[in-house]
Amino acid sequence: MxxxxxxxxxxxxxxxxxxxxxxxxxxxxxxxxxxxxxWIHFGAGNIFRAFQANVVQNLLNAGELDRxxxxxxxxxxxxxxxxxxxxxxxxxxxxxxxxxxxxxxIVGSIMESCILDSEDDKEFSRLREIFEKDSxxxxxxxxxxxxxxxxxxxxxxxxxxxxxxxxxxxxxxxxIGKVVSLLYTRYLSxxxxxxxVAMDNCxxxxxxxxxxxxxxxxxxxxxxxxxxxxxxxxxxxxxVSFPWTMIDKITPRPDASVxxxxxxxxxxxxxxxxxxxxxxxxxxxxxxxxxxLVIEDLFPNGxxxxxxxxxxxxxxxxxxxxxxxxxxxxxxxxxTTLAVYGCLLGxxxxxxxxxxxxxxxxxxxxxYQEGLPVVVNPGVLDPKEFIDTVLNVRIPNPFMxxxxxxxxxxxxxxxxxxxxxxxxxxxxxxNLNVADLKLIPxxxxxxxxxxxxxxxxxxxxxxSPDPLLESVCxxxxxxxxxxxxxxxxxxxxxxxxxxIWGVCLYCNGMAELVCQYFTELCAGVGxxxxxxxxxxx
Numbered sequence: 001m002x003x004x005x006x007x008x009x010x011x012x013x014x015x016x017x018x019x020x021x022x023x024x025x026x027x028x029x030x031x032x033x034x035x036x037x038x039w040i041h042f043g044a045g046n047i048f049r050a051f052q053a054n055v056v057q058n059l060l061n062a063g064e065l066d067r068x069x070x071x072x073x074x075x076x077x078x079x080x081x082x083x084x085x086x087x088x089x090x091x092x093x094x095x096x097x098x099x100x101x102x103x104x105x106i107v108g109s110i111m112e113s114c115i116l117d118s119e120d121d122k123e124f125s126r127l128r129e130i131f132e133k134d135s136x137x138x139x140x141x142x143x144x145x146x147x148x149x150x151x152x153x154x155x156x157x158x159x160x161x162x163x164x165x166x167x168x169x170x171x172x173x174x175x176i177g178k179v180v181s182l183l184y185t186r187y188l189s190x191x192x193x194x195x196x197v198a199m200d201n202c203x204x205x206x207x208x209x210x211x212x213x214x215x216x217x218x219x220x221x222x223x224x225x226x227x228x229x230x231x232x233x234x235x236x237x238x239x240v241s242f243p244w245t246m247i248d249k250i251t252p253r254p255d256a257s258v259x260x261x262x263x264x265x266x267x268x269x270x271x272x273x274x275x276x277x278x279x280x281x282x283x284x285x286x287x288x289x290x291x292x293l294v295i296e297d298l299f300p301n302g303x304x305x306x307x308x309x310x311x312x313x314x315x316x317x318x319x320x321x322x323x324x325x326x327x328x329x330x331x332x333x334x335x336t337t338l339a340v341y342g343c344l345l346g347x348x349x350x351x352x353x354x355x356x357x358x359x360x361x362x363x364x365x366x367x368y369q370e371g372l373p374v375v376v377n378p379g380v381l382d383p384k385e386f387i388d389t390v391l392n393v394r395i396p397n398p399f400m401x402x403x404x405x406x407x408x409x410x411x412x413x414x415x416x417x418x419x420x421x422x423x424x425x426x427x428x429x430x431n432l433n434v435a436d437l438k439l440i441p442x443x444x445x446x447x448x449x450x451x452x453x454x455x456x457x458x459x460x461x462x463x464s465p466d467p468l469l470e471s472v473c474x475x476x477x478x479x480x481x482x483x484x485x486x487x488x489x490x491x492x493x494x495x496x497x498x499x500i501w502g503v504c505l506y507c508n509g510m511a512e513l514v515c516q517y518f519t520e521l522c523a524g525v526g527x528x529x530x531x532x533x534x535x536x537x
Contacts (some may be wrong), residue, residue: 008021128182168225318380333443344450
């Protein structure tokens, strides 16, 4: 059994092993998609394969759609070359449910895979063809928050972006430059409308995408590289819209235990590929069953009834409330807390941390006691019920092979949103007192302790990737476990970096508490556990 078109023609052997197969004519759907594409997605990673592609699959199965998706990858071309195309763009979704049951679905809704490479005339010409189509209603993105940035961690313009500003839309090198070049193609073909929908897990993601795209459009107009009306086209939401979204679904790295289970079914060629850009990708995706995607309903070229597939369409204000509820309180801060302390305490599974009395209580206090008081109920989702599901079903799910090491990636980019917004809300509410926040500062101190790269047993561990490691690790480089030091002096500069914390820790009195916690966390081997026992209980 192989995951490709030829092998899937023997439906009986797959169905006997419990696999759900596409219930539509994929060949006709692929032909219709190629001729009249309605949805192209940028970012061929796991969340797209497990979520958006499966939603379209379900709608195809139900007869609600007659066309599928086009996917384009612009960061790591090997994902398409070594994984998508060898498997005829099929994917295998393994849903790991909290009750222990497993659902195996062959997802065939991705009808065409493209490479966003302006140096490859064949690939880029096909993408230009797609963007010229009247039928194209939306381009969506899961390219990580960093993908929308035109600058590096130091705030300097990326070299490829700077070169693109002066070279124009013919053969841009940067990711956003290539996307804007495709939009210019659409503009030249008749100023056709389209929704550009960022679906990454970051605050006001639509604004981030707009800012990047608009910067390119304005630069190219100013430099005389495109028609003057292009910038106005980008800025007209009746032509090009940039809806806000909130997405939530956990899709960990392909897990060896899942691979072994599939091999036992007789599947071949399942080994994950690690690309030259260190992307882990496999023919299968393992994911939790819970999923949420709330989208601002702003589609100038119309859209299919994707709400029939479980997506929620609403106004911008509601999306903002849902996003703040999730990212600032009900999930992401709890995940980051477990990631930081999980690494320090030697955990390799997020689910196992929920069996730890201190860690379990810590995220409960941060969620229910410190965070929930400032959450605005968005109406479409109940915050208390959301946290209940997170803490009682999603994170403890023993079949979800997610790791604190994965979640700890880019923590410096997350703290300001995941905790800083709660602190700001306390500061703005005369009935609340920032001094009542006791465990959020403990997370801050824990992250600074994490940056030492030494766990609670005194053993060195590898820090997860983070764009600010080079600038923040030196702050704590001189600190040694069990040796006396002046935390206020050591941390003076880093605690003043508002871009990390989202607020001024000196202005609200939190810096002193962070220093106190950090000192105790560094008191020696076992100090992390002792500090948690002391302050969490």
